[in-house]
Amino acid sequence: MCGIFGAVAREGDVSGALLEGLRRLEYRGYDSAGLAVVTTRGDLEVRRAEGRLAALAARLRESSFGGSASVGIGHTRWATHGAPVERNAHPHRDCGGELVVVHNGIIENYLDLRRDLAARGHRFASETDTEVLAHLVEENLKAGAGGPADAGALARAVHVSLAGVRGAYALVVLSRSHPHTLVAARADVPLCLGLARDATYCASDVPAFLDRTREVIFLHNGEVAEITAGGYALRRLEGERVERAPTRIDWDAAAVERGGYPHFMLKEIHEQPDVLAAAAFDRLDEARGDVRFEDPLFDDDERWRKVSRIDLVACGSALHAGFVGRFYFERLARLPAQADFASEYRYRAPLPADGALFLAISQSGETADTLGAAREAARRGLPVAAIVNAVGSTLWREAHGVVGTHAGPEVGVAATKTFLAQLVALYLLAIRAGRARGALTVEQGRSRIHDLRALRAHLGALLEGQTRAAIARIAEREKDAKGFLFLGRGLQYPIALEGALKLKEISYLHAEGYPAGEMKHGPIALVEKALPVVALATSSPLLEKTFTNMQEVRARGGKLIAICSRGEAAASEVADEVLEVPAVPEDLAPLVNVIPLQLLAYEIARLRGCDIDMPRNLAKSVTVE
Ligand code: G6P
Numbered sequence: 249m250c251g252i253f254g255a256v257a258r259e260g261d262v263s264g265a266l267l268e269g270l271r272r273l274e275y276r277g278y279d280s281a282g283l284a285v286v287t288t289r290g291d292l293e294v295r296r297a298e299g300r301l302a303a304l305a306a307r308l309r310e311s312s313f314g315g316s317a318s319v320g321i322g323h324t325r326w327a328t329h330g331a332p333v334e335r336n337a338h339p340h341r342d343c344g345g346e347l348v349v350v351h352n353g354i355i356e357n358y359l360d361l362r363r364d365l366a367a368r369g370h371r372f373a374s375e376t377d378t379e380v381l382a383h384l385v386e387e388n389l390k391a392g393a394g395g396p397a398d399a400g401a402l403a404r405a406v407h408v409s410l411a412g413v414r415g416a417y418a419l420v421v422l423s424r425s426h427p428h429t430l431v432a433a434r435a436d437v438p439l440c441l442g443l444a445r446d447a448t449y450c451a452s453d454v455p456a457f458l459d460r461t462r463e464v465i466f467l468h469n470g471e472v473a474e475i476t477a478g479g480y481a482l483r484r485l486e487g488e489r490v491e492r493a494p495t496r497i498d499w500d501a502a503a504v505e506r507g508g509y510p511h512f513m514l515k516e517i518h519e520q521p522d523v524l525a526a527a528a529f530d531r532l533d534e535a536r537g538d539v540r541f542e543d544p545l546f547d548d549d550e551r552w553r554k555v556s557r558i559d560l561v562a563c564g565s566a567l568h569a570g571f572v573g574r575f576y577f578e579r580l581a582r583l584p585a586q587a588d589f590a591s592e593y594r595y596r597a598p599l600p601a602d603g604a605l606f607l608a609i610s611q612s613g614e615t616a617d618t619l620g621a622a623r624e625a626a627r628r629g630l631p632v633a634a635i636v637n638a639v640g641s642t643l644w645r646e647a648h649g650v651v652g653t654h655a656g657p658e659v660g661v662a663a664t665k666t667f668l669a670q671l672v673a674l675y676l677l678a679i680r681a682g683r684a685r686g687a688l689t690v691e692q693g694r695s696r697i698h699d700l701r702a703l704r705a706h707l708g709a710l711l712e713g714q715t716r717a718a719i720a721r722i723a724e725r726e727k728d729a730k731g732f733l734f735l736g737r738g739l740q741y742p743i744a745l746e747g748a749l750k751l752k753e754i755s756y757l758h759a760e761g762y763p764a765g766e767m768k769h770g771p772i773a774l775v776e777k778a779l780p781v782v783a784l785a786t787s788s789p790l791l792e793k794t795f796t797n798m799q800e801v802r803a804r805g806g807k808l809i810a811i812c813s814r815g816e817a818a819a820s821e822v823a824d825e826v827l828e829v830p831a832v833p834e835d836l837a838p839l840v841n842v843i844p845l846q847l848l849a850y851e852i853a854r855l856r857g858c859d860i861d862m863p864r865n866l867a868k869s870v871t872v873e
Pocket of ligand 1: 563564565566609610611612613614615618661662663866867868869870
C-alpha cells in the first residue's frame, strides 16, 4: 500500500540507494514510482514514471540527475486517489518547486483542504490527496520565521501543517532550502528509521535498508522525525521530545533477496520447513508436554482457565489460518472460538463476553482493518493478543501480548510461508491453552510436540519429491480452465479457501473454496469438464464423506484432482489425478496440504505469464480500510 523511502548521507550519492530501497518496497504497490533529490548544485530534481520501478530506472538512465545528491526521497505507489498515471505519481511538489512530499495513507479531509488552498491561490497538478500536504507545508514554511540557516524551520512547518490534517499517513518531506534534513511523520501507517554510521534512512518497512543497517527506530503514531545524516530527533505532534532506543533487527539481509529462485514466492514456499522450525522448535517443552512463549501473557495458566471464548480476527490468508485456529482451540483446549473478517468484526459491535480473548492474526501487523478491529476490541475491554510476523509493527506494539511467527521477511505478495507460520503459532497456542486448562495431559501434549518436530522432515520431503512434476503436468493441462473449485471438510475447508485465494491472486483465474458437504447446495451446478475440482482428501474421520462428495463430482462429468495421504488407495479410483502428500496426524494436515495448492497456483500463474510476486491490483500490506 505504497512504499516510501528516504536517505540522508554525510557524503556521496544516494540515488542508487533510493532505487535499491524502492525495489525492496515494490511489493507494497507498483502503479507508479518516483524519486526526488537535492543535488550538490542546490537543485531540487524529480523523476517519475508510470508503472513498475523498472520504468523509473529507465527514465533515470535517459535523464539522470544533474549532479550528485546526498539527500533524497522515493515512492512506489498503490493508487487510491487518482488514476495510476505519471501526474499522480509521487513525489508531489508545491507551487514554487521548493519542496516535495511522498506519502502512504489517505488524507480524509483533503477536499476541504484543497478547496481552501486553491482559494488562497495554490495550483494543483494532480488528483491525489497527497498534494495538499506539499502546499500546506509550502504555506507554513513561508509563514514561519527563519530561512535556510534555520535548521528546525522545515520540521516546524510540518508540525503546523499536520495540525489541520485528518487521516492516516506516513510521509516524508524534502526541501531545497534545507538540503541536509528530511522531515518524516506518522499517523496509523508504518514508518521506521534506519541508523547507519554514515547515513540515516526512513522507510515504510525494514527490508528497504536491511543491507545497510539493522538499527531501527519505529515511529509511533503522532510523531514527527527530523532526520539528518548523523541521526534524528523525534517529537510528538504536540511538540514534546521523545527518546527511544533503537531495536536491533536480526533478520538476515539475504532473506530479502531471491537467492537463485526465479520468484520470491517459490523461494518462500521452499523455506517452509525451516519456517516451521523457527516458529516452533525453541518454544517446545518436551518434559512438560507444553509450549513456552516469550510473552508472559500466554504463560499464565490461571488466565487461560478464565478465558471463555476466543475471537480470532484477520484478513485474507491470515483469516484462513484463523479458521484452522478455531478448530485447534476447540479440539485441543475445549475452548469456544469464532473467526471473523476484521472488516466485518470491527463494525458488527460483537457482543462482549466475560472472559473473551481477542486474537488478531497478521503478517504485516499493519493491516488497517485488523488494527481497527483490535482497537475496537480493546475499547470494549477485551484483552488483545496477536500473532504477528513483522517485529515492531503497530499491532505488535499495541497488542497486550504477542506471538511472533519468526518467518522472516515475506516479499511475494501472496502469503505462503507466513500462512504456515500462523498455523504453527495457533497450534502452539492451542496446546498451551489445552495444557493450562487441563484439556490435554502431559502425555498428549508431548505427543503433539513430537508430531510437530517430525513434520519438518515431511514438509522437506514433499518439496523435494515428485509432487512438483505432477503439479506442473496438471498446471499445463488446466492453465486455461474456466475456473477451479476447491473442496474440503473440517480442517481442510480453510485450506480449500486458501488454495482458491492463491490461485485467484496470482493467476487471475476464478476459483472458489467450498465445504465439500455444502457443494450440493449450489456449486455443483458449475461442475463440468472445463471446471477442475480439487478435493482435499487426506486421512481423517471425515474422509469417507469427502469421497462421497468426490463421487458426486465424478458422476456429473467433473474433472477431479485429489490431494491424498500417501498409501490412500481409494482416492486413485475416484480421482482423475492424485497428488500424494506425506501421511501426518489429521490436525497437522493443513500445514502439509496447503503446499501443493501453493505450488499449483504458482505453476499456473507462471504458465499464464502473470507477474507472480506482484499480482495486479494487490498490495502486500493493506494500510487503508
Ligand atoms: C493482503 C495480502 C494478503 C494478506 C492480507 C492480510 O490482502 O495480499 O496476502 O493475507 O493482506 O495481511 P496481513 O499482513 O494482515 O496478514
